[in-house]
Amino acid sequence: MGRLMLVGSLVFLVMLVLLAPLRLVLGWMGAEGAGLSARRVEGTVWSGQLRQAAFRSVSLGDARVGVSPLRLGFRVRARGEAQGEGVLRLRQDGIALARVDASVPLRRIAPAAPMTGELVLRNFDLDIRRSGCRSARGEVALQQVQIGPTAPAGLRLVGRAACRDGRLVAPLTGQASGVVVDALLSLDAAGRYELVTRLRATDPTAVAAAGAANFERGLDGFTRTDRGRLDAVR
Numbered sequence: 001m002g003r004l005m006l007v008g009s010l011v012f013l014v015m016l017v018l019l020a021p022l023r024l025v026l027g028w029m030g031a032e033g034a035g036l037s038a039r040r041v042e043g044t045v046w047s048g049q050l051r052q053a054a055f056r057s058v059s060l061g062d063a064r065v066g067v068s069p070l071r072l073g074f075r076v077r078a079r080g081e082a083q084g085e086g087v088l089r090l091r092q093d094g095i096a097l098a099r100v101d102a103s104v105p106l107r108r109i110a111p112a113a114p115m116t117g118e119l120v121l122r123n124f125d126l127d128i129r130r131s132g133c134r135s136a137r138g139e140v141a142l143q144q145v146q147i148g149p150t151a152p153a154g155l156r157l158v159g160r161a162a163c164r165d166g167r168l169v170a171p172l173t174g175q176a177s178g179v180v181v182d183a184l185l186s187l188d189a190a191g192r193y194e195l196v197t198r199l200r201a202t203d204p205t206a207v208a209a210a211g212a213a214n215f216e217r218g219l220d221g222f223t224r225t226d227r228g229r230l231d232a233v234r
Helices: 002-018 022-028 204-212
Strands: 040-043 048-055 058-068 073-079 083-091 094-105 115-129 132-147 157-160 162-164 167-176 179-187 192-201 216-218 221-229
Touching: 073 094, 083 115, 132 167, 132 179, 132 204, 192 204
Parallel strands: none
Antiparallel strands: 040 048, 048 058, 058 073, 073 083, 083 094, 094 115, 115 132, 132 157, 132 162, 157 167, 162 167, 167 179, 179 192, 192 221, 216 221
16 A cells, blocks of 8 residues: 555656646746747646747747656757757756757858858757856758858768867868868857858859958968857847
């Protein structure tokens, strides 16, 4: 009888947690302070929805949210400017992402970048705190790349995420149609980004595009550095 009462009590507590209003739980976990916002929060921890959601300056659309017990976080499915899914863990001093497969326009991360394209994450994990980047891994790629008005056919930049000096970094490289591009994208815990782009080209159209995009010409090609900050949504 004692065992049955214990099991029954545990089941009741689990159900109580799973059926808790998602709005209250996200508030308790400090979601807004971490940069996650929504016009309206609906449903429970087990099955909820964030209407017109955003993470900092990136729209998540109407995102579906549900608890992921094995990952100790929330599984989020986004259908806004950012599209995809992954597990989000909110902490008082930062956030963690796990098993993320998603894409987002580069302009939403680095709006002043000389390139446009779709930033794609595959099997991406991140643990970042106020003190800096703790761990990061997974594939990062930039697809549908366009440099100014020029879109070199087949150009795709790819690399692996890592932490370096407290920052999340993604060194990307690719080549196509007489153009070689190396880009180093980095981000700190406060949302400050830096994008260093190096371009070598033999194609006259790409050379002209680099000049028009205010790249600095050097002995080994063209270089440009852009810095900024992801806007926090309040």
